[in-house]
Amino acid sequence: MSVETNHHFAFFDEGSKKEIRRALLKAVAIPGYQVPFASREMPIARGWGTGGLQITLSIIGKNDTLKVIDQGADESVNAINIKKLVHVTTGVEITEHTNKASIIQSRHRIPEVPMTEEQILVLQVPAPEPLRNVEAKEHQTKILHAEEEYSGAWLMLFEQIMKYGRTSTGADHPVYVNNRYVMAPSPIPRFDNPKMYQSEALILLGAGREKKIYAVPPYTNVHSLAFEDYPFSVETFPGKSCRLCGAEDVFLDELQDSVTNETIYQCNDTSFCLERLNDSEKVEAEENYV
Known part of the structure; x- marks a missing residue:
């Protein structure tokens, strides 16, 4: 083009x-x-x-x-x-x-x-x-940032x-x-x-x-942002892996199989998933990607 x-x-x-x-x-x-x-x-x-x-x-x-x-x-x-x-x-x-x-x-x-x-x-x-979420007025949020006053953010958590x-x-x-x-x-x-x-x-x-x-x-x-006694944590998928490429320790989408009605998981990052597969597997994966 x-x-x-x-x-x-x-x-x-x-x-x-x-x-x-x-x-x-x-x-x-x-x-x-x-x-x-x-x-x-x-x-x-x-x-x-x-x-x-x-x-x-x-x-x-x-x-x-x-x-x-x-x-x-x-x-x-x-x-x-x-x-x-x-x-x-x-x-x-x-x-x-x-x-x-x-x-x-x-x-x-x-x-x-x-x-x-x-x-x-x-x-x-x-x-x-x-x-x-704690202050609707723009000029007030600017003041809060300038004064490094973030108690509102901590209060939300x-x-x-x-x-x-x-x-x-x-x-x-x-x-x-x-x-x-x-x-x-x-x-x-x-x-x-x-x-x-x-x-x-x-x-x-x-x-x-x-x-x-x-x-x-x-x-x-x-x-x-996190409290010492309530540390920040990320989404985890223990024991789960991508149904297409088998990847673990990545962000997975939780889906429902339309045929079996079972819960299935697959990589949210589609290009990452497809790059893990060989050429023949890619064709099948692209057809089955939800």
Whole structure:
């Protein structure tokens, strides 16, 4: 597919990309800090990844290779359309292999394959403010961050423990970045939070609707909020493995077999699963993937 010539490279004009890159530089310089930016109108609806897409379009170059995933899948409607937009406006190579991508844009997951210094992870974020549930006013949350007043975030976790006997954040569990800012990691599962700690890859987070950009630079300390007597824990699948590739110690989807009505498990990260299989097994797995 050739690149169309009736628009700028990577869709945006150079002024728009420069403004977003300035916000990214500030975000990298102050890990976990939410940097306001002038979120542009996009040919996709807000709430469908416009924040992450704006970051990707602003940093991508002709020699980059892009991978886009949506909740672990490369072939969801959202992922496919984002890939099409970026490819049509840049002509860059698209891949489904994590280790071949220089830029990975993701919704709700960090890939199972460990990322490297040569890669950038762009996360789509619907709600960037970790204190929104305890303070509705934007100017007040800014004051709380400035004063490092995070008792509201701790109170949320305490109330969950009192009610359920444990913290009940299934996703988007708040993290403490560089011993300074409490940050929303995007709705990744708790399973993925530890991957942010001392990550070799640069992690950029964009919220288009909320007009915020923030970042976790490489080799930054990122700790999930937790009490000493109620330590942070991730989702576990004891004794379970992927029905297709047999992988263990990965994030699994719990599904219902339509024929036997039994509970089955398979890798949430589809490309990771398929890469573990040989060519003949891949064909069968692709046919059986739910």
